[in-house]
Amino acid sequence: MHLVDTLNNSLQNPADFAHGPAFPLRPIRSFVRREGRMTPAQQRALTDYWVTFGVDAAAGLLNLEALFGRRSSRTLEIGFGNGESLTTMAAAHPDQDYLGIEVHRPGVGHLLLRATAWQLTNLRVLCTDAVEALNRQIPDAAFERIQIFFPDPWPKVRHHKRRLIQAERVTLLVRKLKPGGQLHVATDCEDYAGVILALFNATPELENAAGDGGFVPRPVWRPLTWFEQRGQRLGHRIRDLLFTRCAVASDPKQNA
Numbered sequence: 001m002h003l004v005d006t007l008n009n010s011l012q013n014p015a016d017f018a019h020g021p022a023f024p025l026r027p028i029r030s031f032v033r034r035e036g037r038m039t040p041a042q043q044r045a046l047t048d049y050w051v052t053f054g055v056d057a058a059a060g061l062l063n064l065e066a067l068f069g070r071r072s073s074r075t076l077e078i079g080f081g082n083g084e085s086l087t088t089m090a091a092a093h094p095d096q097d098y099l100g101i102e103v104h105r106p107g108v109g110h111l112l113l114r115a116t117a118w119q120l121t122n123l124r125v126l127c128t129d130a131v132e133a134l135n136r137q138i139p140d141a142a143f144e145r146i147q148i149f150f151p152d153p154w155p156k157v158r159h160h161k162r163r164l165i166q167a168e169r170v171t172l173l174v175r176k177l178k179p180g181g182q183l184h185v186a187t188d189c190e191d192y193a194g195v196i197l198a199l200f201n202a203t204p205e206l207e208n209a210a211g212d213g214g215f216v217p218r219p220v221w222r223p224l225t226w227f228e229q230r231g232q233r234l235g236h237r238i239r240d241l242l243f244t245r246c247a248v249a250s251d252p253k254q255n256a
């Protein structure tokens with residue numbers, strides 16, 4: 001077993017760490033940072049267009065009204081990959097604003113190319129770990145919609161702890177939604193779909209848009225992404241989960 005696994009597992013038994021670990025633990029991430037192949041165009045986009053669309057990951061809590069220069073209905077997409085869904089939706093709804101978070105720089109470059117070609121003015125991007133951004137930069141009750149399309153499935157059981165959607169992160173995600181806002185997840189991984197469904201159904205602040213407590217039909221307006229096409233080629237069943245944050249008052253202290 002990897003040293004980090006050993007240490008993180010032992011955190012489940014605080015007695016083992018009565019005096020605290022001797023050095024800070026590396027968090028378990030939902031991604032492996034691989035640069036992969038960056039095309040010259042993607043590299044150029046990162047150099048030339050980041051200034052237009054990019055948001056500094058070192059900045060503190062974001063002021064979204066200032067970021068977009070207006071108050072409007074907002075969507076947050078986590079792990080947008082090449083940005084097909086985010087750019088298509090931003091282009092289709094110029095009256096709404098879109099914030100994307102993605103760690104994979106070639107994907108960010110791909111999105112920047114398209115956002116520039118389409119002259120989008122309602123799109124901003126963070127290139128960082130979404131979990132860190134949610135904890136430090138994203139204000140509470142700020143989005144009408146949060147979408148996570150085809151999160152990495154991490155199929156091996158020993159890797160399930162790397163999955164982005166985990167029990168302890170559901171409350172964090174829900175907090176970022178406005179009351180009445182929607183949390184939309186799509187996946188082609190059958191067991192992950194079941195785990196997420198059970199987690200969301202067990203969250204009192206979330207109400208399942210599927211009357212029977214199951215999955216919803218694929219919404220026609222959800223743009224086809226690279227990973228969905230891959231799932232289709234492999235014959236995977238695609239599952240959509242759509243939940244609404246119940247309209248209860250949010251904590252007014254957070255964004256004061």
Ligand SMILES: C[S@@+](CC[C@H](N)C(=O)[O-])C[C@H]1O[C@@H](n2cnc3c(N)ncnc32)[C@H](O)[C@@H]1O
Pocket residue numbers: 030031078079080081082101102103104107128129130131148149150151152153164225226227228
């Ligand atoms: C399987 S891909 C799906 C990409 C895209 N949504 C699609 O459907 O084609 C998952 C994406 O999530 C990104 N990702 C995973 N964990 C992340 C995190 N903690 N913060 C930001 N992005 C993350 C990965 O870099 C990857 O691009």
